Amino acid sequence: MIKKFDILVVGSGPAGSAAAFTAASAGLSVALIDKAAFPRDKLCGGGITGRCASALSQVFGQEITPDLFLTSQRVRLFSQGALLADVRDAPPIHMTMRRDFDAVLHAQAKAAGAQVFAPARIADLDPATGVARLGDGQILQGQLIVGADGANSIVARALYGKAQRYRDVAFGLEVELPRDTVDGDMVDIDIGAVAWGYGWVFPKRGSVTVGVCGTHVRNPDMRAVLDRYANQGPAMVRALSSAQCKGAFLPTGWRLGAPGEGRVLLVGDAAGLVDPLTGEGIGWAIRSGELAAQASIRALGAGAPGAAIRHYAAEIRYVQDEIRIAGRIARLAYTRALRPIFARTVRDNPKMTRNALRLLAGQFDYQDFGLAFAGRITRRMGRAVLAR
Ligand SMILES: Cc1cc2nc3c(=O)[nH]c(=O)nc-3n(C[C@H](O)[C@H](O)[C@H](O)COP(=O)(O)OP(=O)(O)OC[C@H]3O[C@@H](n4cnc5c(N)ncnc54)[C@H](O)[C@@H]3O)c2cc1C
Incomplete structure (x- = not known):
């Protein structure tokens, strides 16, 4: 028997x-499937x-609460271990364990009426008919399918034959260490730790993530990059030797056409x-999920499910443009020849660095301020080169 759903x-x-x-929440019948x-x-x-905190509040009504998050306003920026800036009044960053965080959001979806199929693997998916066969033999059909299955998406693979574009995928490796491995609640970011990326130390309520x-x-x-980065004193090296490292991919902008x-x-x-x-x-994941649902609600309400992708593509373009501009700034920060100049510019321009943190924290959108910021930092980097 086929179980039919709107989505x-x-x-x-x-x-x-x-x-x-x-x-x-809008009354559609939803099957929520997770492996x-x-x-x-x-x-x-x-x-x-x-x-991300705004998206969380606007979409789920979920606020930042101390049971789920540790909030820090102190950010230290480094380049290969050398301190560039120690900002004690940075925009707040809230750190959470995804195990707990995702469970809260999943429970909210279930409480809103989504029928949960989990643990359930998709054995077979036909994008043309909207039919999915689960590993246990159940067959589900949706008028629409929302592919929210992460960096190795089988929904994307069913559509395009692949889930990522090799040249722009990032790889992250991290380890969860005991909370007392580091003192205090500050967030450390090292823009020289990795080629075209960074290293971080994020304190949480019951642990610290080094990645x-x-x-x-x-x-x-x-x-080897993680071992080098985590060589920050005996406590961290000792903790790392008995901890388990895990890695995963981050798809940075692979389907910036129609999603x-x-x-x-x-x-x-x-x-x-x-x-x-x-x-x-996480923030764009929440926003895009909301936008896809709104596009679906509108299209199904008009009896035209085929229109959902058009509505969604129009709405998600703003997010895609944000990601495009972030990519341009990344080229300034991470291109090998520019990186030392970028680091010096951060060190020598505390006001600009503070504004950069506000941009990264989402107090401005890249489209409002990012291009102006990129122009400003390019000029400062130019001056730094001429002054040498
Ligand atoms: C090392 C690392 C560090 C990161 N740090 C941060 C950070 O500090 N802040 C931040 O904002 N972002 C961070 N990210 C990125 C962030 O984790 C992702 O962008 C975010 O999780 C995307 O959410 P999602 O819902 O699209 O996918 P996911 O969170 O990956 O969820 C996908 C879901 O799909 C399920 N699934 C997968 N395959 C199937 C299948 N075949 N059938 C059914 N279910 C399936 C999975 O079980 C999972 O529950 C980091 C990523 C990495 C790898």
């Missing part, structure tokens, strides 16, 4: 839960910026919506 949402990370929550039962682990720094992330093609031995086709809408990582400068993806 099949494949994947219940932030993107899928946002889509399912929004669509189910894992919740709570489940997800490799991630768990850094929630202001941009490195950069373009995959430029970092063939990421484990889907026919009855399929791709969201979050499945649509490549990861910021190429910062690796931030």
Whole structure:
């Protein structure tokens, strides 16, 4: 027997839960399918910026609460271990464990009325008919499918034959260490730790995440990069030796054309919506899930499911443009020949650095301020070169 739904949402990370929550709250019948039962682990720094916190509040009504997040306003920027800036009044960054965070969003989608199929693997998916066969033999059909199944999306593969574009995928490797490995609540970011990427230390409520992330093609031995970066004193080296490292891909902008086709809408990582400068993806995952659900509600309400992808493509363009501009700034910060000049410019221009942190935290959009910022930093970098 085929179970019929308005929408099949494949994947219940932030993107899928946002889509399912929004669509189910509007009265659509939603199947929410995930290969894992919740709570489940997800490799991630768990850094929630202001941009993401707004999406969380607007889409789910979920606020930043101390039971789920550790908030820090102190950010230290380094380049290969050398301190560039110590900003004590940075825009707040909230750090969370994805196991707990995703479980809260998943529960909200379920409470809104989405029918959960988890743990359930998709054995077979036909984008043309909207039919999905699960590993246990159940057959589901949706008028629309939302592909929210992350960086290795099988929905994207069913459409395009692949889930990522090799040249712009980033790879992150991280490790969860005991909380007392570091003192205090400051966030450390080292823009010289990785080729075309950065290293980070994110304190959380019960642990500290140490990670490195950069373009995959430029970092063939990421484990060596992590070992080098984590060589920050005996406590960290000792903790690292007995901890388990895990890695995962970040698709930074691979489908910046139409994110889907026919009855399929791709969201979050499945649509490549990861910021190429910062690796931030949770906020855009939530936003894109919401936008895909709204496009679906509108199209199904008009009896024209085929129009959903058109509505969604129009709405998601703003997010795609944000990612494009972030890519341009990433070229200034990460291109090998420019990186030392960029680092010096950060060190010598504290006001500009503060504004950059506000941009990264989502207090301005890249489209409002990012291009002007890129122009300003290019001029300052030019002056730094001439002054040598
Ligand atoms: C090392 C690392 C550090 C990061 N740090 C940050 C950070 O600090 N801040 C930030 O904003 N972003 C960060 N990101 C990016 C962020 O993790 C992602 O952008 C975000 O999780 C995307 O959400 P999503 O819902 O699209 O996908 P995911 O969160 O990956 O969720 C996909 C869901 O789909 C399910 N699924 C997968 N395949 C199937 C299938 N075949 N059938 C059914 N279900 C399936 C999975 O179980 C999962 O629940 C980081 C990423 C990495 C790798």
